[in-house]
Each structure stands twice: as structure tokens, then as C-alpha cells.
Amino acid sequence: xxxxxxxxxxxxxxxxxxxxxxxxxxxxxxxxxxxxxxxxxxxxxxxxxxxxxxxxxxxxxxxxxxxxxxxxxxxxxxxxxxxxxxxxxxxxxxxxxxxxxxxxxxxxxxxxxxxxxxxxxxxxxxxxxxxxxxxxxxxxxxxxxxxxxxxxxxxxxxxxxxxxxxxxxxxxxxxxxxxxxxxxxxxxxxxxxxxxxxxxxxxxxxxxxxxxxxxxxxxxxxxxxxxxxxxxxxxxxxxxxxxxxxxxxxxxxxxxxxxxxxxxxxxxxxxxxxxxxxxxxxxxxxxxxxxxxxxxxxxxxxxxxxxxxxxxxxxxxxxx
Amino acid sequence: xxxxxxxxxxxxxxxxxxxxxxxxxxxxxxxxxxxxxxxxxxxxxxxxxxxxxxxxxxxxxxxxxxxxxxxxxxxxxxxxxxxxxxxxxxxxxxxxxxxxxxxxxxxxxxxxxxxxxxxxxxxxxxxxxxxxxxxxxxxxxxxxxxxxxxxxxxxxxxxxxxxxxxxxxxxxxxxxxxxxxxxxxxxxxxxxxxxxxxxxxxxxxxxxxxxxxxxxxxxxxxxxxxxxxxxxxxxxxxxxxxxxxxxxxxxxxxxxxxxxxxxxxxxxxxxxxxxxxxxxxxxxxxxxxxxxxxxxxxxxxxxxxxxxxx
Numbered sequence: 001x002x003x004x005x006x007x008x009x010x011x012x013x014x015x016x017x018x019x020x021x022x023x024x025x026x027x028x029x030x031x032x033x034x035x036x037x038x039x040x041x042x043x044x045x046x047x048x049x050x051x052x053x054x055x056x057x058x059x060x061x062x063x064x065x066x067x068x069x070x071x072x073x074x075x076x077x078x079x080x081x082x083x084x085x086x087x088x089x090x091x092x093x094x095x096x097x098x099x100x101x102x103x104x105x106x107x108x109x110x111x112x113x114x115x116x117x118x119x120x121x122x123x124x125x126x127x128x129x130x131x132x133x134x135x136x137x138x139x140x141x142x143x144x145x146x147x148x149x150x151x152x153x154x155x156x157x158x159x160x161x162x163x164x165x166x167x168x169x170x171x172x173x174x175x176x177x178x179x180x181x182x183x184x185x186x187x188x189x190x191x192x193x194x195x196x197x198x199x200x201x202x203x204x205x206x207x208x209x210x211x212x213x214x215x216x217x218x219x220x221x222x223x224x225x226x227x228x229x230x231x232x233x234x235x236x237x238x239x240x241x242x243x244x245x246x247x248x249x250x251x252x253x254x255x256x257x258x259x260x261x262x263x264x265x266x267x268x269x270x271x272x273x274x275x276x277x278x279x280x281x282x283x284x285x286x287x288x289x290x291x292x293x294x295x296x297x298x299x300x301x302x303x304x305x306x307x308x309x310x311x312x313x314x315x316x317x318x319x320x
Numbered sequence: 321x322x323x324x325x326x327x328x329x330x331x332x333x334x335x336x337x338x339x340x341x342x343x344x345x346x347x348x349x350x351x352x353x354x355x356x357x358x359x360x361x362x363x364x365x366x367x368x369x370x371x372x373x374x375x376x377x378x379x380x381x382x383x384x385x386x387x388x389x390x391x392x393x394x395x396x397x398x399x400x401x402x403x404x405x406x407x408x409x410x411x412x413x414x415x416x417x418x419x420x421x422x423x424x425x426x427x428x429x430x431x432x433x434x435x436x437x438x439x440x441x442x443x444x445x446x447x448x449x450x451x452x453x454x455x456x457x458x459x460x461x462x463x464x465x466x467x468x469x470x471x472x473x474x475x476x477x478x479x480x481x482x483x484x485x486x487x488x489x490x491x492x493x494x495x496x497x498x499x500x501x502x503x504x505x506x507x508x509x510x511x512x513x514x515x516x517x518x519x520x521x522x523x524x525x526x527x528x529x530x531x532x533x534x535x536x537x538x539x540x541x542x543x544x545x546x547x548x549x550x551x552x553x554x555x556x557x558x559x560x561x562x563x564x565x566x567x568x569x570x571x572x573x574x575x576x577x578x579x580x581x582x583x584x585x586x587x588x589x590x591x592x593x594x595x596x597x598x599x600x601x602x603x604x605x606x607x608x609x610x611x612x613x614x615x616x617x618x619x620x621x622x623x624x625x626x627x628x629x630x
Binding site: 047048052053112113114125127134143146147150151154155159166167198234235 | 348349359360364365440447449456457459460463464467468472479480511519547548
């Protein structure tokens with residue numbers, strides 16, 4: 001493996017599930033019990049704290065833990081320093097070793113309950129305590145990986161549409177709002193509601209209603225960019241978060257989605273069913289301190305789109 | 321207004337988050353109790369403790385770990401902590417056909433197999449990992465299962481879990497010819513509550529109703545949120561007449577409640593449909609459909625009332 005590649009940080013585990021770095025075959029940390037035969041790599045799993053259930057696969061080389069957005073193991077926790085601690089996974093033919101070092105954090109780093117005074121070598125099953133978080137070093141074989149990925153999926157995804165569920169969408173929105181505020185970057189949100197959805201349910205039954213929601217989820221995914229986030233936040237309500245996007249860009253996205261939905265009826269055995277949606281767009285303003293303020297403006301715009309006759313996009317262009 | 325400026329659930333629901341100032345959670349691994357964690361099968365992540373008297377596995381219902389799989393014997397195997405507590409013994413109770421330990425078939429033997437922390441047992445479509453847990457591990461496993469099976473807003477079971485439980489109780493009731501009833505409850509004019517008072521008030525009503533249903537449960541009853549403002553109560557060993565009187569009690573309990581919306585009381589009501597399992601119902605879904613028809617009649621009859629399916 002090219003040493004440069006080895007230092008590439010692992011991708012974030014937030015939306016699509018963790019992306020595992022390519023692992024060399026020789027990884028021989030001491031495991032709890034015998035190391036599994038099909039060991040594919042190592043990961044930190046959040047056993048306590050706000051990130052509970054999240055998996056952070058470890059790539060060979062350095063991995064930073066902290067509150068800063070650009071670190072691999074990002075923990076939203078006020079007791080965590082921006083760059084709090086550093087892991088180093090050394091791969092060599094004789095076996096692999098993993099080292100942990102505190103980077104002068106305010107509240108310290110603990111391993112198995114003991115405050116770290118120097119660089120320490122970790123073993124499988126060790127628990128890293130940082131603020132209110134506990135991260136466990138887990139040997140990832142195929143079963144362990146499938147288990148954690150399934151759990152993560154079940155707790156973050158809406159099973160019907162495959163988009164983020166309400167909890168995950170609102171948490172991710174909060175995180176992205178924070179980033180946008182801190183680095184003063186544009187951020188837009190789109191709130192979308194399927195038109196007359198209750199009538200679809202009443203006339204055609206819940207099965208058709210569910211099918212309409214599924215089809216809508218597919219359309220949203222087809223129109224989303226890599227960094228965008230879409231979630232189902234209510235029965236027929238959806239939230240799209242668009243980082244690095246101003247009000248004009250947000251309006252374009254919303255208009256594209258509206259057209260795509262209106263132009264392609266949902267095909268039922270009884271024939272095509274026309275479905276439309278209304279959308280409200282708002283951009284983060286300098287006066288916004290809370291994510292709820294931005295959401296409330298997008299919602300006002302959605303209300304205008306609904307009361308203006310549905311199947312339309314409204315933007316909230318006024319100050320606060 | 322669908323949203324208030326500060327939706328109550330912008331902070332993720334997280335039972336493991338401690339309040340500020342509390343001491344850090346126990347981080348020193350201190351293994352105390354043995355448990356099986358369900359790694360494959362439903363519900364994934366489930367924690368099955370190994371009691372002092374041992375854990376029996378089999379296809380018959382009296383087993384503590386009941387696995388309804390054709391390759392499993394009625395009384396299949398027993399797990400028991402080995403003397404000293406450092407390992408677990410797997411005793412063969414007859415046929416071990418279909419039982420795999422770390423990928424190898426367990427052969428019938430008089431001697432128990434010795435299992436250690438991290439060993440994997442496979443039976444039919446299920447896999448379990450044997451773990452020696454301490455407080456942090458236990459909290460973790462309980463919290464992740466709750467994240468995947470509980471509706472975070474109301475605390476009742478989510479849709480997938482509820483439907484799974486319904487089918488399980490359907491099978492049991494069919495096999496043993498026992499009564500099974502179901503209540504489908506729907507909050508009246510809920511869309512109007514959301515539209516007029518905002519989503520926060522709507523959420524408050526849902527939480528209150530979920531709490532009210534949970535508070536009235538008996539041991540084997542199951543309550544879940546089917547979606548939106550629809551809740552289901554699954555009642556094993558219960559006839560339609562008993563279910564109707566419970567539904568009527570729930571209706572009256574809700575009628576007595578009120579929530580405060582900007583200083584003014586809001587008094588939500590609900591309509592309830594009741595159905596009992598009939599010989600012609602091919603699955604739990606059929607029972608649900610008949611409860612839905614009853615609910616429709618309760619709604620059409622003027623709401624804030626109960627109706628029973630014919």
C-alpha cells in the first residue's frame with residue numbers, strides 16, 4: 001500500500017454508513033479472546049454519549065478525535081476539545097499496533113477509566129473515555145460489521161422511503177447549521193409537503209399512500225447532490241439540507257424536484273396517479289442563532305406555497 | 321405552522337447521555353453477567369441474559385430462548401455458567417441438529433461444550449454472540465435496541481416492531497386456540513391540532529397519549545405507533561368484549577386529560593376500533609384490517625367513541 005494512501009482519513013459514517021478503508025491483511029492487535037479468523041479491520045464504536053451506536057472505522061496512519069468538524073472521529077460534546085486525541089495505527093509485517101495520545105485536551109482522555117499521562121498502546125476491547133463519550137475498540141469481522149451496520153441503519157433511516165428518519169435528519173441539520181455558522185458558509189433548507197396526501201390515503205388506501213411516499217423518496221434521491229441531506233420528518237413532510245447553497249441555489253433545487261414530481265405520475269395498477277408537492281425554501285441569515293429559526297422561515301414559505309394553490313415553490317427572502 | 325422555532329426533538333434522543341456534572345460512566349471493564357446478544361435475526365441487538373438457573377433453547381414455548389425454527393428441537397440445548405464463572409457450558413438436551421458454534425456443527429455428546437466470551441452460536445436463521453457484560457456494555461446494548469424498536473417521540477414500540485409482535489401473537493393464538501384481540505386507536509382531528517396549535521402541541525398530544533396507553537398495559541400486552549396519530553394495542557388472551565371495555569376505559573382516560581397550549585387547555589379525544597381474531601383471518605394483518613374497519617365506523621359515528629368489528 002502506498003504510504004500516502006494509508007494516511008487518507010476514513011469517510012464520515014453519518015449518512016451512508018461507514019466506509020471501511022482498505023485494510024492490509026496483517027492486522028494482529030491482541031483481541032478479546034481469539035482474534036476472529038476473518039478479521040477485516042478495527043473500529044471505534046460509541047458505547048455511550050451523544051454518538052451512541054456510531055462506528056468509526058480506523059484507517060492505517062493517524063486518526064484525530066475531537067469536536068472540530070474536520071476530524072475523523074467527530075464528537076459533539078462540550079467536554080471534548082477541538083482536537084482532543086490522536087490514534088496511530090501502525091501496519092508492519094510483524095503485526096499491527098495502535099497508539100493513543102492526548103493532544104493537550106482541557107478535560108483529558110481516559111483509557112479503561114485511567115487518565116492518560118503518556119502515549120499508550122491499545123488492545124482490542126479497550127475503552128477510550130472522552131467527555132461523556134465512551135469509545136470501544138472493536139475487532140471487525142464480517143458478523144460484527146453486519147451487526148453494527150444493521151443497527152445503525154435501523155436507527156437512522158426511515159424504512160419506507162430509505163431517507164434519513166426524523167431524529168437523524170434533525171440531528172444532522174443541527175450539525176450542519178453549526179458548521180455553516182462557525183465558518184460563515186451559506187446553508188439553505190427546503191421543507192416539502194406532498195399535496196393532498198390525506199386524500200390519497202382516504203381514496204386509494206394506505207398501501208397506495210405508502211407507495212407514493214416511496215416513489216417520492218426515489219425522486220428526492222435522484223435530485224440530491226453528494227453533500228445534501230434529505231429526511232422524512234413527518235407523515236408526508238420532508239426536510240432537505242443543502243450545504244454551500246444560497247437561496248437561489250435552494251430555489252433551483254426545489255423547483256427541479258417539484259417539476260420532477262409533477263411530470264412523472266406514480267404508476268398504479270389502476271392507472272397513473274398525479275402527485276404534486278409544495279416546497280418552502282430559506283437560507284441561513286446572519287441573525288440566525290438557532291437552527292429552529294431557519295426551519296421556521298422555510299416553514300412559513302411552505303405555508304405560502306400551500307395557501308397559494310400548492311404544486312409550487314416559495315422562498316423566504318425577508319430578514320429574520 | 322408546522323414548526324415552532326425550537327422543535328422539541330432537535331436534540332437527539334439518547335438515553336445514555338448523562339446530565340452535565342455527573343461523573344463519567346463506568347469505563348473500567350468489569351464483566352459481571354453473561355448474556356447472549358442477537359446478532360442475526362429479529363429483534364437484532366436483543367440482549368438475552370443468562371439466568372442463574374441456566375438458559376434453555378428450543379422450539380417449544382416454555383424455553384427461555386424460544387426459537388421457532390424447523391431445524392430446532394422442542395427442547396434443544398441449555399446454556400449454564402461454568403463453575404468459577406469464567407466460561408459457559410452448552411449442554412445437549414437431545415438433538416443438537418442445526419446448532420453451530422463458531423461456524424462448526426455441535427455434535428451430540430454427553431460432555432458439555434465450553435463457550436467463552438465472543439463465541440458465536442448459530443441456530444437456523446439466528447446468530448447469537450455470547451458476551452460477558454458490565455454496566456457500560458449492558459447500557460449500550462439496551463440503548464441501541466431501544467433506538468431501533470421504540471418510537472422516540474412517544475416511547476411506545478415503532479411500526480416495524482409492533483407489526484412483528486402482532487404476527488408472533490397471531491401464530492401463538494392460532495396454534496394454541498387462544499383468544500387474541502386488537503385495539504386500533506386514532507386521535508380525533510389531529511391534523512387540525514397540528515395546523516392550529518403547531519407541531520409542538522401535536523407532539524405533546526402524541527406523547528401524552530403514548531404514556532396513557534403504556535400506563536394501562538398488562539404484562540403481555542403490546543402497544544405501538546403505527547404511524548402519524550394511529551396507535552395499536554395487541555391483547556393476547558383477550559376476547560372482543562374484554563378489549564372493548566379496555567378501549568372504552570382508554571377513551572374515557574383521554575377525555576379526562578388536557579394539555580396546556582399557551583395557557584389554554586387543549587382536550588384531545590380519540591376513536592377506537594376493536595377486533596378479535598376469527599377463524600377466517602389468514603394473518604395478523606387481517607385482524608388489523610378488521611380493527612381498521614371498526615375504527616372507520618367509530619369515526620363515522622361521530623368520533624370519541626369505540627366500535628367493534630363484526
